Amino acid sequence: MTKKILIVDDDVEIRSYLSELLGDNGYETVTASDGSEAVDIAKAEKPDLITLDLEMPNEWGPRFYRKISQDEALKRTPVVVISGLNAIKYAIPKAVASLTKPFEPEQLLKIVKENIG
Amino acid sequence: MDFRKLLLVDDEEGVRRFLGLSLMDLGYEVKTASNGREALAVFEEFQPNIVFTDIKMPVMDGIELLRIIKEKSPDTEVVMITGHGDLDLAIESLKFDASDFITKPINNDVLEVSLERARERFTMKCALREHTENLERLVEEKTSRIVELERQNAACQVVNGLSSALESASREVETGSGLFNELPCLVSIHNRYLEIVAHNTLFEERLGNHVGDNSFDIYSDRTSPGNACPVQRTFQTGKGQRSRETFLGKDGEEIPVTVYTAPIPNKDGEIELVLDISVDMSEVTRLKDELFATRYKYQRLFDEAPCYITVQDADLAIVEANRLFKRDFGEVEGHFCFEAYKHRSEPCEGCLVDKTLLDGEARQRETVVTTLSGERKHMLVQSAPLHDASGRVIQAMELSTDITEIRRLQDHLTSLGIMLGSMSHGVKGMLTSLDGGIYRLESGLKKGDAERVDAATKTLKAMIGRVKKMVLDILYYAKSRELETEAVDAAAFLRETAAVGAAKAASAGVEFVEDVPEGLGEIKADTAALSAALVNFLENGVDACEGRGADGGGRLSLSARREGDNLVVTIADNGMGMDRETREKIFTLFFSSKGKRGTGIGLFISNQTIEQHGGAIAVDSAPHKGTTFTITLPRGPAR
Known part of the structure; x- marks a missing residue:
């Protein structure tokens, strides 16, 4: 069964990039451009993994994470942080991995594979 | 002394007449009065030697009169006239030093006796006074003679003491031993023939051996006894002299000196020798010069120091300020530091100088001050204590360094x-x-x-x-470049710039309207910089319309017109607009409303460029309504 990944990033270029990169490697992707939109999509789509940008308008990454970690259905979903901010691993300590932009696509694919196969 | 003037006081006219005539017969000059007060008036003018007064009188009675007269003139004899039953009063009057009393009716014999007694008393009193005065004079004379003798004696002893001291001193000089040789002065002894009989070692070192020479030989400008040297004057006047002179040194150099001389009398008080003590002033002059030079140097250091220096006393009043301080903060001496420097009416919170005055520790801190010309300066202020000779902190120095540029x-x-x-x-x-x-x-x-x-x-x-x-x-931003201006046709320049904006607008699906009429005249501008600045506004307009989407009716316009000498360029969009906070911050460096897409430099630089051209930017904006930038440019740039 195809695994579904939710991509949360406010930059449209990066959303396209991640969608195509992950799509080309056999994953199904859905996208959201900010934290509040992402909560609704996550609840509807029940993704197997979420890639999360930190700095976004309206609702930023950490708040989105707090919301899904209170949701029974979503709280065990692995989250991979992808951000240009420094020291991002402290922003969401429970994230399975943190990648700093610009990231190596192989490394992202490896992390995703390790977590959801 | 004459004993002829008599004042008769009685309230009964009959008594005055009868007694008066009797007294005149006895050879007295008589005046009368009818009561005490009248009597006093007559007394003042008449100055009688003897007063006959009734005791019981209206206005002022005889006893009162007696008391006053005795107070004024104790020598005046006062004889009381009493009636029957006045005996007690008569006796009381004796207490006030009445001479006698006679009783009415008055018997001529009694009167004569009484007058005789009064006269005797008066005469005796006068004699006694004279005697006493003589005695006093005598005592005074004797005393002053004794004092004079004592004084002479004492003076003699002093002179003897001085003479023996000077003699032993001169002996010391002669024998080349003792204190005089240690003195840092030129010491010499001269005899009455104006010959040098001895001098100390220093004298010889500086002037050579002059024993046996004439006293005036040692001066550079005195060659004969006619030109009285201090030693000669001392012999002539018998008094010590003090004068500025110039000695001729051993090697012919002139030595400025201050000469002090003292006569040395022999046992008979005649001046036998003169002691000459001369102080070499060339060292003093040199030290004075050095002191002056040092002072001048420090004053110059103080004044020329490239920082602000004041000296303040315990009240924080400025005692001294250096030139730079006065230039930028005015004539502040005598004013309080907080007034002159910080324009405050009370001492500053945590005043450094105050603390330094208390504990003598140097301190420093940073502050901002405003100069007379209104310039704000960042200062690094340091305070240091100034001590008096006993080490007590009496004043403090405040030193401020302008660190505005560093800041x-x-x-x-x-x-x-x-x-x-x-x-x-x-x-x-x-x-x-x-x-x-x-x-x-x-x-x-x-x-x-x-x-x-x-x-x-x-x-x-x-x-x-x-x-x-x-x-x-x-x-x-990293390199703030100078403008390279040239005169260009404003309309052509603006159309070129608008074309860049039009391309951006087209790619974002935003409608672009250009309204640049002909005949805007020339504008002096750095075209590259000004064009970049305007394009920045146009790009911002395109970005602001982005939220509307490709067919969202986004619209951007650039229009221009002449207003007097100014060229006014208006760039308007109907995009997302800005709230007040954003509007106020848009020209601030690194402020961006575009999140990760903006650097926060663009509008900052645009604003800087417009200002460099002497122009101004007005912003009109409201959320969801759009933004209008109105850029006013003068014909030529300001700088």
């Missing part, structure tokens, strides 16, 4: 630091997008997916454009 550079560096920090984030996003563009281009080519290749190319172009703009912005 400005620091701010600039801080800004650069913040810029790099804020930008690194944006750069990372862009690099990621570039990675994405390349991935999609490659994968699209591999799969033959034309659509993907197309999208990737677009992304790459946009990203490269953004990176280029950011790099240029940074370079522009």
Whole structure:
């Protein structure tokens, strides 16, 4: 069964990039451009993994994470942080991995594979 | 002394007449009065030797009169006249020193006896007074003679003492031993023939051996006894002399000296020798010069120091201020530091000088002050204690260094630091997008997916454009360049600039309206810089309309008109607009409302460029209504 990944990033270029990169490697992707939109999509789509940008308008990454970690259905979903901010691993300590932009696509694919196969 | 004037006082006219006549018969000059007060008036004028007065009288009675007369003139004899039953009063009057009393009716014999007694008493009193006065004079005379003798005696002893001291001193000089040789002065002894009989070692060292020479030989400007030297004057006047002279040194050099001489009398008080003590003034003159030079040097240091210096007393009043301080803060001496320097009416919180005056420790801190010309300066202020000879802190020095420029550079560096920090984030996003563009281009080519290749190319172009703009912005900020102005046709220039904006607008699906009439005249401008600044506003307008989407009715306009000497350019959009907070901050460095896509440099530089051209920018904006920038430019740039 195809695994579904939710991509949360406010930059449209990066959303396209991640969608195509992950799509080309056999994953199904859905996208959201900010934290509040992402909560609704996550609840509807029940993704197997979420890639999360930190700095976004309206609702930023950490708040989105707090919301899904209170949701029974979503709280065990692995989250991979992808951000240009420094020291991002402290922003969401429970994230399975943190990648700093610009990231190596192989490394992202490896992390995703390790977590959801 | 005459005993002839008599004052008769009685309230009964009959008594006055009868007694008066009797007394005149006895050879007295008589005046009368009818009561005590009248009697006093007559007394003052008449100055009688004897007063006959009744006791019981109206207005002022005889006893009162007696008392007053005795007070004024104790020598005047007062005889009381009493009636029957006045005996007690008569006796009481004796207490006030009445001479006698006679009783009415008055018997001529008794009167005569009484007058005789009074006269005797008066005469005796006069004699006694004279005697006493003589005695006093005598005693005074004797005393002063004794004092004079004592004084002479004492003076003689002093002279003897001095003479023996001087003699032993001169012996010391002669024998070349003792204290005089240690004295840092030129000491010499001269005899009455104006010959030098001895001098000390220093004298010989400086002037050579002069024993046996004439006293005036040692001076550079006295060659004969006619030109009285201090020693000669001392012999002539018998008094010590003090004068400025010039000695002739051993090697012919002139030695400025102050000469002190003292006569040395022999036992008979005649001047036998004169002691000459001369102080070499060349050293003193040199020290004076040195002191003056040092003072001058320190005053110059104080005045020329490239910082602000004041000396303040315990009340924080400025005692002294250096030139720079006075130039920038006025004539402040005598004013309080907090008044003159900080324009306050009370001492500053945590005043450094105050603390230094208390504990004598030097301190420093930073502060901002305003000069007379209204310039704000960042100062590094240091305080240091000034001690008196006993080590007590009496004043404090305050030294301020202008660090405005350092602060400005620091701010600039801080800004650069913040810029790099804020930008690194944006750069990372862009690099990621570039990675994405390349991935999609490659994968699209591999799969033959034309659509993907197309999208990737677009992304790459946009990203490269953004990176280029950011790099240029940074370079522009890092190097604040001078304007290179040229006179150009305003309409042509604005149309060229508008064309760049039109292209951006077209690619974003925003309608662009250009309204630039002919005949705007020339404008003096750095076309590259001004064009970049205007394009920045146009790009912002396009970005502001982006939220409306490709067919959202976004509209951007550039219009221009002449207003007197000014060229007014209006750039308006109907985009998202700005709230007040954003509006106020848009020209601030590193402020961006575009999140990761903005560097926060663009409008800052645009504003700077417009200001460099002597222009001004007005912003009118409201959320969801759009924004209008009105840029007013003068015909030529201000700088």
